[in-house]
Amino acid sequence: MKKQSVFFVLITLFICSKAISQSNLNNSECAPLNPENFNKMIDGKQVSLFLLKNGNLTAAITNYGGRIVSLCAPDKNGQTADVVLGFKSIEDYLKATGVYHGAIVGRVIGRIAKGTFELDGKTQSLTINSGANHQHGGLKGFHNQVWDVKTVTDSSLVLSYISVDGEMGYPGTLIVEARYQLTSNNELTLKLLATTDKTTIVNLSNHAFFNLSGEGNGPILGHILTIPSNYFCAVNPDKIKTGEILKAAGTPFDFRKGKPIGKDIILENANEQLKIAGGYDQSYVLKKKKSNKIVLAATVVDPKSGRKLEVLTNNLGVHFFSANFFKGNDIGKMGKPLHFRESFALETQDYNSSNQKSFPTLLLKPGEKYETYTVYHFSSIK
Template sequence: MKKNSLGILSVLVLIWCSCSNHREEQKTVSGLERKNFQSIVKGKETDLFTLKNASGMEICITNYGGRIVSIMVPDRDGKLQDVVLGFDNIQEYVVKPSSFGATVGRFANRIAYGKFPLDGDTVSLGLNNGNHTIHGGAEGWQNQVFDAEQVADSLLLLRYVSKDGEAGFPGEVHVEVSFRLEDDHTLKIDYLAKTDKKTVINMTNHSFFNLSGGPKNAILDHVLLVNADAYTPLNGELITTGDIENVASTAFDFTNPISVEAALQRDSLHPQLQLAQGFDHNYVLRDTRSPEVPAARVYSPRTGILLDVYTTEPGLQVYTGNMLDGSRQGKGGIFYHKYAGLCLEPQHYPDSPNKPNWPSTILEPGNTYTSSSIYRFGLKE
C-alpha cells in the first residue's frame, strides 16, 4: 500500500510539474512568450510581466527600460488589438538601443549640447544625438534594468537607483514607477523620484501607439486632438528655440480633431514640419488640465479605438514616427516604416534646464518628484 501511495504521489508531482511548465511557456494574449524576455543584462535579470483586468484587457511590460511591450484592447467588434509598437524578444531591445515603449529618464527629450547650468556650475552630459543629449544619454533609464515587483494582477512596481554621475547627471536618484491597469481600460503610470543632490528630472513613457489593428497601417488616418493653444518651435538641430508660438491657423493646430494626414497637408511646406520631417514637437498644455480634461485624444476610424491621455505635466510631445525607416522588424514580423506609430509623451518642455523662464525641472534633496499620466482606452461613439 505504501508503494502504491509513493507511485501515485510521483505521478501527481509529474503532472504538477508538467502543468507548471506549461503555464510558464504559455503565450500572452498578444502572442508574446515570457521566456523570450528572460535574460541577464548588465548583471541583472530581465523578464516579462503581464497586467490583466476583469474586462479582458492585457498589458505586457519588461523591466528592461521599464518598457511597455504590448497593450491589448478591444475594437468596435470586440476583437482584441495590440495598439503599441515593440519587439517579441529582449535582444531586439538590447542590441539595437531605442525608445520603444520605454520609461525615459533622467531627462526626457533633448538637452542642448549636453550642458546646462546648475548653482553656478555647468553640468556636462554624454552626447548621444549629434551634438546633443536625448532621453538621458546613452546611459538613460530606457537602457537600464529596473527591479520589478508584481504586486497584483493589475499592478506592477519598477524601481531603479541611478548613481551620482550616471550619464553626467548629479545626485543619486531613487526612482519608482507604478503601472496600474483599471477595469475601465485605463492604464495609470505614476512616477516618483528622490535625490541626495540637486539635479534635474523629467520622466515620461515613450510608447508608439497605432490604434488601427496593425502597424502595417500608417497612423496618418488617426484623428488627433491636443488640448493646447501653443507649441515650442525648434531650431535647425531640433532644439527648442525658447519661443512659444500660437498654433492658430497653422499646421500645428489640433484644438479641433483632425487627421494627422490632413494636418500635415494643411501646410506641408511649414519650416517646422520640414525640419522634423513631420510632427516632433512639444505642446504647451492649457491650464485647464484636470482629471476630466484630456491633454490629448486620438482615435482610429478603422477600429473605432479611442485613446484619451491625461497628465499632471505641463507639456506633451507629439511625434509621428518620422524617423522610422523600415529597418526595424517588430512583433509579428512587421517592419516599422515612417508614420507606423504616434507618440504622445507627457513631459516638461525640452531643454528646460537651459530655459529659466520655463517650468522648472530641478529636484532638490528632501523634495519628491511626482508625475502621473493616464491612458484611457475606449470606443468612439
C-alpha cells in the same frame, strides 16, 4: 440508430464550436508573447516579462527599461489588437534601430544642447549621444537599464531604479519608482516618482508608440487627433526648444478641433517647424504652472477600428511625435516591419527645457518629491 445520430450531431457541434473558438483566437491581433524570450541577465541583473490583465485590457511589460511591450485593446466589435509597438524578445530590443520603444525615458526626456546646463552657477556636462547634444538621458539612460521589481499582481507592476550620482553626467543619486496599473475602467495608468540627495534636473516620460489599428497595420495619418492646446514650443534645426512658444491657431499644429494626423503634415516643406522636425515632433503647453490637477492631453480616434484613446496627465505638456524616421528596418512582434508614420507617440512631460530660464524649472531638490501621473484610457466609437 437514433441515439447514435444524436451522439454524432453533438460531437460535430462540439468540434465546430471549438473550431470557431480557435478561429476567434487566431483572428485576435495580439501576439502570444513567451516570457522565456525575455529571460536574460543584463549587467548582472535579471530581465523578465510581466503579463497583466484587467477587464478588456491586457498588457506585457518588461523591467528592461520599464518598457510597455504589448497593450491589447478591443475595437468597436470587441476584436482585440495590440496597439503598442514592441518586440517579441529581449534580443530584438537589444538589436533594434529604434531604441526607445515603450520605454521610460530619463533622467531628462528630449535634447539638451551640447550636453550642458547651468546649476548653482556651475556648468554641468552630460554625455553626448545625439550629434553634439545629449538626448533622452544618454546612451545608458533609463531606457537601457534593468529596473528592480518591487511588487507584481495580476493587474499591476511596480519597478524601481537607483540612478547614482554622476550617471550620464547628472548630479545627485536619484531614486525612481514606476507604478503601472491596469484598471477596471479600461485604463493603463503610470505613476512616476523620484527623490534626490542633491539638486538635479528631472523630466521623465514613457515613450510608447501607438497604432490604434494594431501594430503594423498601416499608416496612422487617418487617425483623428485632438490636442486641447493653442500653444506649442518652437525648435531649432537640432530639434532643441528655442524658448519661443508659438500659437497653433492658423498653422498645421492646430489640433484643437480634431483632425486627421495626415491632413496638414503634407505642408512639411512649407512650414518651417514641420520641415525642421520632418513632421510633427513638438511639445504642446497644457498648463503654465505645476500642479497635481489631471488634465486631458490628447484624444485619438481610429475611424477604421473605432478605437479611442484619451491621454490624461498632471504634466505641464505633451510631446506629439509622428514617427517620422522609421524605415521598416525593425520587425515588430506581429512579424511586420515598423514603417514610416505607422505609429505615433504622445509623451506626457513638462514642456520646459533645462536651458530656457523663461520656462518652468526642471530642478528637483533634496526633500522634494517628483511625481507625474499619466492615464491611457481606451474606449470605442461606432
